[in-house]
Amino acid sequence: MKKIIVATGNEGKMKEIRQILGGENVEIVSLKDENLQDVEIVEDGKTFEENALIKASTISKLTGTMVLADDSGLEVDYMDKAPGVYSARYLGEDTPYTVKNNHIIDELKDAVGEERSARFVCVIACVLPDGRSITTRGTIEGQIGYEEKGSNGFGYDPIFYLPERGCTTAELSPEEKNKISHRGKALTAMYKKLKEENLL
Ligand code: IMP
Helix, strand or coil, X not given: CEEEEECCCCHHHHHHHHHHHCECCEEEEECCCCCCCCCCCCCCCCCHHHHHHXXXXXXXXXXXXXXXXXXXXXXXXXXXXEEHHHCCCCCCCCCCHHHHHHHHHHHCCCCXXXXXXXXXXXXXXXXXXXXXXXXXXXXXXXXXXXXXXCCCCCCCHHHEEECCCCEEHHHCCHHHXXXXXXXXXXXXXXXXXXXXXXXX
16 A cells, blocks of 8 residues: 655645545545644745645655645736745735735736736645655636635635636636646646556
8 A cells, every 4th residue: 555645734635635646555644644744844936846846855855755745826927927836925824815816906907808817826746755756737727807706715716717617716616626627637647647657
């Protein structure tokens, strides 16, 4: 039985990762399961790849096992791809998302149509016991809406508008969002790579 530690404290992410990567030959455990929830991880990378690798390698160095980590965020083209890797910390870690969301809407007050393009990005990094690493990236393209809509999801979902569906990601059910999300795509790509290399 293979063991993969997922370097996250987020239960929602654990569930999604178990759904996509889980199987008979693999045990997927959280930092809490391994009593590693208090390990300090300094996320000072400039890219999603760097941050995901920092998280996974910090834990891998301590445990010597296979470790998976993710990093994600929102890129708004009109704002030079901000908030990007700073999405969680944008305008302050404890600032309510309704404030962050309305601030972004305001920043885009002169932007129309295609100028409102944005994407959610997710990078998954896997560090192997021999120190090698694999990363995969998933994105979902959309636009910044003119007002917050919907109450599902979290974070920037209420302003992330999907033109082809005519709604925001906060108006999708969790199942619908998982099928098309940046995290789902990056995880599915990681599943394929790990299978190819006989690591799952
Ligand atoms: P992290 O990858 O958990 O550090 O998350 C980064 C931040 O990006 C989150 O705190 C949210 O602000 C934003 N974010 C990432 N994925 C999503 C999403 O699916 N919906 C809304 N916001 C997201």
